[in-house]
Amino acid sequence: xxxxxxxxxxxxxxxxxxxxxxxxLSDLLPHRSPCETLLGYSCTCDPAILTGTxxxxxxxxxxxxxxxxxxxxxxxxxxxxxxxxxxxxxxIRSFISRKCASFMGITGYFQLYAVPFSKxxxxxxxxxxxxxxxxxxxxxxxxxFTLWDRLGIPWYRSDWRAGDARNVVAMKNVLTEGKVRCxxxxxxxxxxxxxxxxxxxxxxxxxxxxxxxxxxxLHQIAAxxxxxxxxxxxSDHGMTDTAAGSDMLKRFxxxxxxxxxxxxxxxxxTMARFWCLKPGVQEKISLWLAQQKEGSILSKAxxxxxxxxxxxxxxxxxxxxxxxxxxxxxxxxxxxxVPAMHGxxxxxxxxxxxxxxxxxxxxxxRIEQIYHVMRAAAEKVAQHTS
Ligand SMILES: [Zn+2]
Numbered sequence: 001x002x003x004x005x006x007x008x009x010x011x012x013x014x015x016x017x018x019x020x021x022x023x024x025l026s027d028l029l030p031h032r033s034p035c036e037t038l039l040g041y042s043c044t045c046d047p048a049i050l051t052g053t054x055x056x057x058x059x060x061x062x063x064x065x066x067x068x069x070x071x072x073x074x075x076x077x078x079x080x081x082x083x084x085x086x087x088x089x090x091x092i093r094s095f096i097s098r099k100c101a102s103f104m105g106i107t108g109y110f111q112l113y114a115v116p117f118s119k120x121x122x123x124x125x126x127x128x129x130x131x132x133x134x135x136x137x138x139x140x141x142x143x144x145f146t147l148w149d150r151l152g153i154p155w156y157r158s159d160w161r162a163g164d165a166r167n168v169v170a171m172k173n174v175l176t177e178g179k180v181r182c183x184x185x186x187x188x189x190x191x192x193x194x195x196x197x198x199x200x201x202x203x204x205x206x207x208x209x210x211x212x213x214x215x216x217x218l219h220q221i222a223a224x225x226x227x228x229x230x231x232x233x234x235s236d237h238g239m240t241d242t243a244a245g246s247d248m249l250k251r252f253x254x255x256x257x258x259x260x261x262x263x264x265x266x267x268x269x270t271m272a273r274f275w276c277l278k279p280g281v282q283e284k285i286s287l288w289l290a291q292q293k294e295g296s297i298l299s300k301a302x303x304x305x306x307x308x309x310x311x312x313x314x315x316x317x318x319x320x321x322x323x324x325x326x327x328x329x330x331x332x333x334x335x336x337x338v339p340a341m342h343g344x345x346x347x348x349x350x351x352x353x354x355x356x357x358x359x360x361x362x363x364x365x366r367i368e369q370i371y372h373v374m375r376a377a378a379e380k381v382a383q384h385t386s
Contacts, residue, residue, distance in 0.1 A: 003384070004228040008184045011234070012187065066266075077118075145157055176221055238354075266316070269333045271322065325344075327341045
């Protein structure tokens with residue numbers, strides 16, 4: 001028997017509130033605490049979890065930024081004539097995203113979402129490299145797996161490109177061998193089910209039951225091969241049901257401002273980010289945004305408090321955040337009203353991430369502190385084997 005296993009299970013969008021409402025796996029994972037998330041999406045949260053650093057340090061906040069001189073999307077100009085209603089279907093978009101990623105040398109998670117082809121060449125993409133691999137973090141930080149490597153412990157990580165079912169099978173095989181001491185399982189099934197169906201309902205119940213079954217099976221297999229099995233289930237953020245759609249994008253675009261000349265903007269699902277390209281434009285946009293009731297402009301103090309203030313304005317000169325439960329319809333992420341979304345104020349109770357563990361570890365209070373638990377677990381193994 002191998003002495004111990006620390007199995008870290010990442011479950012995208014398993015919010016603290018959802019986990020507690022369902023008492024999800026509370027018998028197996030009795031050490032439970034809320035975990036404060038960051039403003040943004042998985043592209044903000046995951047680099048923080050993997051490195052223990054915050055967006056201003058690691059450089060990861062949102063996917064698209066205004067940067068025409070470095071844009072890898074010059075080719076998109078040639079597709080700009082095709083009506084968006086034809087090319088905008090998410091399946092066609094996903095197909096083009098897959099084909100284009102390798103053409104542009106992008107190895108990280110890449111989606112064109114619903115950014116119009118006519119505007120793509122103004123933007124650069126911030127997750128060009130695979131953030132799970134060495135050298136993938138923009139700020140140059142080492143990810144937890146490189147540290148595990150340096151410590152010389154046997155470890156395994158699942159493939160974020162493969163689906164959950166395949167990753168679970170692969171993890172079962174690894175745990176049956178009983179050699180690794182730290183393992184990281186990536187799951188995205190809950191996130192997908194809740195985006196498609198809201199946070200409740202039969203499809204979401206099914207996704208929760210499936211995850212529960214997998215974790216119990218993994219635990220059983222590990223228990224046969226390890227003296228001590230420590231399972232840690234955690235998330236990057238929660239999930240909020242959509243209560244309303246905002247047509248702000250359409251209303252904004254009917255103002256007398258020229259995209260690419262006066263301003264540029266990325267409309268994420270829950271926040272709009274503006275770059276002001278001419279004198280006086282920032283005042284005009286601010287004035288208009290201040291009149292919109294569905295959200296508010298984030299002040300420098302607010303952005304600093306949420307650890308996402310970039311003094312060089314690389315993610316926008318102005319950021320407007322919607323109230324929890326309201327999403328832009330359309331946005332540059334989706335043309336339709338998605339039933340549930342994340343990326344609201346981190347302190348909203350539905351945004352909170354979770355830490356659920358079989359063992360009393362130093363519970364992370366914020367998602368970037370999950371890195372330190374993964375580090376401590378590996379250091380403990382390395383000390384006892386050296
Ligand atoms: Zn999501």
